[in-house]
Amino acid sequence: MDFKAILTTTFKSRKFQFAIAALAFVAVLPLFVRSEYIVGHVFTVMLIFAIYASSWNLLAYSGQGSLGHAAFLGIGGFTSALLAKSVGLPPIVGLFIGGLVSAGIGLLVGLACVRLKAWFLAMVTFGFSVIIVTIFIQFDSVFRGVIGFATLSFVPQVLPFYYGTLAIATSSIVAIFLVMKSKWGLAFKAIRENEQEAKMIGINTAKYRLLAFIISTFFAGLAGGLLAESQLFIQNDIFNAENSFLPLIMAVIGGLGTIEGPIIGSIVIVSIDSFLPLTDKFLQPLNPFFPGVSNVGPPLRMVGLGLFLILVVIFLPKGITSLLHKLYDYLREGETKKVKKNEGN
Amino acid sequence: MILPPITSSGLAQALLFGVVNGCIYILLATGLNLIFGVMKLVNFAHGQLLMVGAFVAYEVTTIAGLNPYVSILVSMGSVALVGIMLEKFAFRKVRGTEKLNEIFISLGLIYVFQNVATLLWVENYNIQIPSPLSGLSFPLGEVLLSYDRTLAIVSVIVILIGLVLLTKKTKIGLAMRATSQKSDAAMLMGININRVYVFTFAVGAALAGAAGALYGIIFNFNPAIGALPTIKAFAIIILGGLGSIPGAVIGGLLYGIAENAAGYLSNGTWQDAVAFALLIIVLVIRPTGLFGEKGE
Numbered sequence: 001m002d003f004k005a006i007l008t009t010t011f012k013s014r015k016f017q018f019a020i021a022a023l024a025f026v027a028v029l030p031l032f033v034r035s036e037y038i039v040g041h042v043f044t045v046m047l048i049f050a051i052y053a054s055s056w057n058l059l060a061y062s063g064q065g066s067l068g069h070a071a072f073l074g075i076g077g078f079t080s081a082l083l084a085k086s087v088g089l090p091p092i093v094g095l096f097i098g099g100l101v102s103a104g105i106g107l108l109v110g111l112a113c114v115r116l117k118a119w120f121l122a123m124v125t126f127g128f129s130v131i132i133v134t135i136f137i138q139f140d141s142v143f144r145g146v147i148g149f150a151t152l153s154f155v156p157q158v159l160p161f162y163y164g165t166l167a168i169a170t171s172s173i174v175a176i177f178l179v180m181k182s183k184w185g186l187a188f189k190a191i192r193e194n195e196q197e198a199k200m201i202g203i204n205t206a207k208y209r210l211l212a213f214i215i216s217t218f219f220a221g222l223a224g225g226l227l228a229e230s231q232l233f234i235q236n237d238i239f240n241a242e243n244s245f246l247p248l249i250m251a252v253i254g255g256l257g258t259i260e261g262p263i264i265g266s267i268v269i270v271s272i273d274s275f276l277p278l279t280d281k282f283l284q285p286l287n288p289f290f291p292g293v294s295n296v297g298p299p300l301r302m303v304g305l306g307l308f309l310i311l312v313v314i315f316l317p318k319g320i321t322s323l324l325h326k327l328y329d330y331l332r333e334g335e336t337k338k339v340k341k342n343e344g345n
Numbered sequence: 346m347i348l349p350p351i352t353s354s355g356l357a358q359a360l361l362f363g364v365v366n367g368c369i370y371i372l373l374a375t376g377l378n379l380i381f382g383v384m385k386l387v388n389f390a391h392g393q394l395l396m397v398g399a400f401v402a403y404e405v406t407t408i409a410g411l412n413p414y415v416s417i418l419v420s421m422g423s424v425a426l427v428g429i430m431l432e433k434f435a436f437r438k439v440r441g442t443e444k445l446n447e448i449f450i451s452l453g454l455i456y457v458f459q460n461v462a463t464l465l466w467v468e469n470y471n472i473q474i475p476s477p478l479s480g481l482s483f484p485l486g487e488v489l490l491s492y493d494r495t496l497a498i499v500s501v502i503v504i505l506i507g508l509v510l511l512t513k514k515t516k517i518g519l520a521m522r523a524t525s526q527k528s529d530a531a532m533l534m535g536i537n538i539n540r541v542y543v544f545t546f547a548v549g550a551a552l553a554g555a556a557g558a559l560y561g562i563i564f565n566f567n568p569a570i571g572a573l574p575t576i577k578a579f580a581i582i583i584l585g586g587l588g589s590i591p592g593a594v595i596g597g598l599l600y601g602i603a604e605n606a607a608g609y610l611s612n613g614t615w616q617d618a619v620a621f622a623l624l625i626i627v628l629v630i631r632p633t634g635l636f637g638e639k640g641e
Contacts, residue, residue: 127621127624306454
């Protein structure tokens, strides 16, 4: 298929039209939601985590599940923040250099992981994030992450930053989509399904696993830079294990291995994180039962999140995306039935 | 930062403590290893079972007034029950699907366990199981070894002997070994695979429960202690080879000693990182572990 044919089929596909509609919706959304807090701390964070979760998802697409992606998020964040702060590089350049540095370190970690099975890989990546945080604490005079420092954002905050992030997020996700649909993506999928067989049909599995690692860590680093800039502050807590687990949870809840899954997962999880605390006051009557905690809200939410993840994995292996697909099919079916009925009359 | 002087007796003390830590890790690693060997399943929430075990032992010693070393048995029993539920209601549902699903399930379990423990027990932050022997120690060469640590080593040895007897001398142990070699063939020979899996998971969980009780006697603990021991147990399995109990014992002792020596020589700061670095180096050179055979 030549390039033009790909383009025409893309434009005609229902998915593409949906994506354009969604993009248009996201672009006009801040004009209706006037709250600076919601645009700056919810919508922008959703976009950043959409990149981050998509990067994780791409790695899982090749069968490699990382439990230490926060290391790359943090490396990207610190590189871009330090470059802007100490060297005076424009923050937008720093963002991409942060991604590249993260990808470079991702290459090294990927080299170490290239022959490892799923669980060893999960462990080594987790261990790597522990090592990175130790290094950052030890060389605090260089990284200054223990107390943290203010970062500069590449465009002024809130609305311009939201649109800037939207542009970067859109291009990143399109790039990840193109990778997934390319020959590389096919190789990733083959490796995920059965590495031995993939090797047998002549796929250089080591090369493609490394490629997935590099691309994934590049976008994780990019997301880290954006995260640091959106909060106007960076600290070592960007390396927290929670930041390693969140992209996984988002991708799995949204729909593993799909392009829209991590985006939906990011919307769901960031919404839960931002809006559910507002319901904490209704949980106050539960407080006397748990005298040890001052507010039962946060731990209860975490328990809920864990259960949600388990239930999705067991009962909805393709995530929320599959539900949406079913709903869409159901609506389409209803439509065609109506059309047929009309034809019958 | 002023480092305390490094002395040979200090180093010897650190190494001895390393042996004790290693013993606790051995229990955890053996449980993880057993579950992996028989079920080809990796439970990343294994360390959370250790945490639950520690809290159960704490409750029975403080409320029921049991001797902490008797509480190990209670803790083993109750964590085994938790393990049975986990196998039946979570891991069995994703058996035979993608390997990543197990990692996802265990991650969800980590969230659940850690936060349920926070809800129930956070008032007891950084507690220790009160032992009648605490503070008592005897000299061993030029270092001091507390009675609690000695008893911990003895308990681990007793439990491991029990485990070896269980797997080598009993019928269910035979079934476990058969299943670990080839589950399909074992099923055709009339072994009830589901029962073997539940039993294996219960035994693995009980070992984690015992490790938790011992951990709670020797160290302070809180709802968040589970994560690092899991990773360390993993490291030990990788050092000692998948599916081998003697390997886990050697790996556990090596790891405990290496970790404590690194911690002592670097004043504690590099303790966890050095251990992980070692582990990653081993894995890069030998992806199947130091003593591991070419496994699955």
